[in-house]
Amino acid sequence: MSPQSKNTRIENLTNRRVDLVVDEYEAAGRFNEQSSSPLFSVLPRELRDIIWEYATAPFEDQSQKFDENTYYYRPGHTARLKSHTALLLTCRRAWLEANAMPMLQAEHSYYYHREAPDRRDTAWTAGLTALNRRNFGHLHLFVQMFAIRSLNCDPGRLRKYFLETAPVEGDFQPRMLHVTLRHTDWYWWESDQPLDLHGSWVQHILNSPDLRSTHTFKLELETLDYKIDQLNAIIQRIKTFESDEKETHIVNGKPTTTKFVLVDRQDSYTWEGPTNINNGNFAPYDGKDKLKYHVITLTWKLTFPKIPTAFVPELRRARRIQEADITHPSLRIPTLYIADTHRHWIPYMHGQRGRLYHQMRSGTVRQLPGWAIWGRMQNLAVEVLRISQKQDELAEEVRRLQFVERKGASAREQYRQRWASEGSLLRLTDDPVE
Template structure:
């Protein structure tokens, strides 16, 4: 139904989520002690508990799978039945599922519940605003490609030729980003090669402008128990990493700097899994039934050095300072520029007259092509204006109906033409 309305009106349909704006359209539930006796802080705890993600007991993973590990032994599931009980609860709790959920992206050997760029592109603006925990399970060869320029991390998670393009920068602002390197993600883990980690991609993550609205960045490194000393050497080295301190937000009208700083000591945990990974017997583990894993997690916290007591999550959506470092040209753009440069150079020929004639012919062809494109653009613009005019009339009819029904639906702006 919503798709039909959007097709008729050429406008995007959304829903009112602001409690102050929508409160008059819902029953205050004054007869319920849930709202008249319990304070909002306790209600929020109830909503958070009821919508917290959990491992679905009916969707267990194969224990030998590459993606099987504590916290990921089954599909993650969120129950949202609470949001259907009444409008008042929905207004108070509708952000909870996204705020608490863990959206996992796998860079090879993905779990059945893996997210992808198509999923990211399908999110509403409201869900993107409340994007909570993004977790990247990356093999080394994939994460080492990550660069530090603006948009690099967003594109790493969200860019795909078959997925709709996301709006820039503001579309990717998770509250927490976690990168997990599992035992089977290290270089040549099958042949028991020593652990090695390139520093550049960790520093790129700390310095990318894409994370300067993210409260926490976690790096989880996993290996086998008898390689704990090798991992300790790596952890000791990267413990000293801090991001560059750069002005990234505008607070009280002034550019304000942020930086990532390591929070506390690394956390250490262990777990045990079967030795026949992916139902295969690897030579180093021949004769073993179980493997013992050693996991170290480092956490960096975003801070505003000039506002040491600031509560960062409340400032994460403050206006951003525009990045003055443009991203490098893509391969497609580079090929286009090369063709453009070649087309402007005079080709060698048997004589100046033939060269001039060829140039005039090419110029005429170019003019004709541009005129045809301009005519097509003009026709498209006129058709678009007509559709928007008719859509505006339909939109007014729907708005009048929603007012009469005290509906929370609303229009959020014109749908951009594809």
């Protein structure tokens, strides 16, 4: 049985999510200190972090190279990206210190559209463990203009490009967001039309509440060398955009503001590629041996204007504000009982049908034919019966959940005692299984 299957079985028995202790201080007493190893007894933690970072850094796997004439082939993406994680299996002490590094450093590429074989999508993201989602590193969004033009800064809107499940605190806080428009992502690139960028979506990214625990935002724009003047004009316009300053974090018990600030430099590079992009023939490139690309990247860093020395760590999980819980009050329908002219007792709800009752009492309805009054009362009875059935269903669901909770409480205690005796890093969270 796989570890994932075992966890699912335990979650079904206990009605709680299974998690791992990932903090070395919380795990004290449950791992070997490795005091005989110079790695842990001599080197300080800061140097070990550099070792973990270097050993788990992503790289291009040359055994899985991409075709040069595809849409997605470009510098940094000439082959599948890979990370080595064998170091995490050496001992529990190493795992506790370095388990976040592979995800924090990994570059996960999402494509809308014209994707590479190593693409990620929202289904892949949803299948990650809660720990891995908390440790998102470099999210790279390759997006065509039409697929991002409608972006706004509503909560969760930017998040939907990467994760469509219901938001959970801390499940989306990437270290870096990197958005790239390739030459083939601009409008009408096939017919060599002038570059056109409506910058509202860039402004919305800077103001998005989804990004306020992210260290860096990069915008990368690519075009052909003979359009560099057009691109420079767009770049200068984007540089004028200002990020809103919003209260997003709690520091020492007090709300504090954050904003993205443009780094005072722009990065650029050039590269060459074939003219038959994706094995196609394009009239504007007739007679050319190669296409010469020019790429410009703008970078913004998240800052705390009121606390200049504060920052969101690059390789550590950033804290997020504890958002208020959203409660769903149980359905409660107050009922009264009234008698109609035929002396039948019929329950009714407050509201529109309550007004009918008051009209009857005041005499304003007495002029209606008896069949009309009776018809109305029959409709009311049918509605009340439907609501009564719904109440019964809800009551049955409450009884089922109470039974599951009582059954799960016993299993939870058994697993807690077992894991404590084994020194296991497994634990049960407070989150019930849906």
